[in-house]
Amino acid sequence: MDTILGQVLRDAVWERLDVLSELANRADAPSLLSVARSELPRLTAGWRTLLTAHEPDERGNCPECSTWLRQRKAPCAVWRSAYEHLVAGGLAPRPARHLRPAQQLRRAAPVP
Numbered sequence: 001m002d003t004i005l006g007q008v009l010r011d012a013v014w015e016r017l018d019v020l021s022e023l024a025n026r027a028d029a030p031s032l033l034s035v036a037r038s039e040l041p042r043l044t045a046g047w048r049t050l051l052t053a054h055e056p057d058e059r060g061n062c063p064e065c066s067t068w069l070r071q072r073k074a075p076c077a078v079w080r081s082a083y084e085h086l087v088a089g090g091l092a093p094r095p096a097r098h099l100r101p102a103q104q105l106r107r108a109a110p111v112p
């Protein structure tokens with residue numbers, strides 16, 4: 001990929017991320033729900049594709065990040081970044097209700 005095409009590609013990705021961030025910050029609830037339904041599957045599919053390419057080989061090295069001169073042990077930077085953003089960050093699933101401390105559990109709102 002030449003330099004200009006690479007820059008166009010990177011700019012398009014940054015722009016898309018900016019649009020999604022703007023929507024997350026400013027869109028009304030129905031628009032946000034619509035965007036979430038269309039974009040979350042695309043984002044998760046993208047992560048899955050990326051992470052599949054970075055799965056360790058039989059020697060425990062990342063085939064994408066390794067070169068013939070230097071092998072990169074798994075988890076590589078891509079997997080560490082995925083963990084940081086998807087598990088340790090805000091997208092981490094909440095623990096099951098029975099595993100949460102009692103003070104974190106909210107009372108159910110009374111039904112009017």
Ligand SMILES: [Zn+2]
Nearest residue numbers: 054062065076
């Ligand atoms: Zn890798």
